[in-house]
Amino acid sequence: MTLLRTQLGQTLRGHRLRQRRTLRDVSGAARVSLGYLSEVERGQKEASSELLASICDALDVELADLLAEVSSGLRGPDGRVRQFAAAGGAAAPVEGPSADAASPEETAVPAETAAPVPEPALALVGATTRAAHRAGSAVSLAA
Numbered sequence: 001m002t003l004l005r006t007q008l009g010q011t012l013r014g015h016r017l018r019q020r021r022t023l024r025d026v027s028g029a030a031r032v033s034l035g036y037l038s039e040v041e042r043g044q045k046e047a048s049s050e051l052l053a054s055i056c057d058a059l060d061v062e063l064a065d066l067l068a069e070v071s072s073g074l075r076g077p078d079g080r081v082r083q084f085a086a087a088g089g090a091a092a093p094v095e096g097p098s099a100d101a102a103s104p105e106e107t108a109v110p111a112e113t114a115a116p117v118p119e120p121a122l123a124l125v126g127a128t129t130r131a132a133h134r135a136g137s138a139v140s141l142a143a
Helices: 004-018 023-030 034-041 049-059 063-073 130-134
Strands: 084-087 090-093 123-126 139-142
Touching: 004 034, 004 049, 004 063, 023 034, 023 049, 034 049, 049 063
Parallel strands: none
Antiparallel strands: 084 090, 123 139
């Protein structure tokens, strides 16, 4: 299973790159060191809720939207939690059945008997806007 910090870092980096911004630019706007932001993006450091709020503000991304995207990223297209295996020190998704498992045709579940898609892994409780965050409203995560 992938680590939350890994998925969070990949998602933050994706937002930054889509905006064509540098680490230096975002780290300055978020008031966090360039090296620490780089480690957060690479999944090497856990980001505090305050740091995440600051990075989200610098990227003009709502914290709730970021967390929803991370939660979706932790699940595969079928709604199941994706499994990851270590590959050379990095997390790599395990695609398809294992070598000793039955073929995909033998393990497929008909749509009418498939289990319902589970709820998101994270839920945001409280204020979800940057304006509310700046006003001092509390935001907490519920699992």
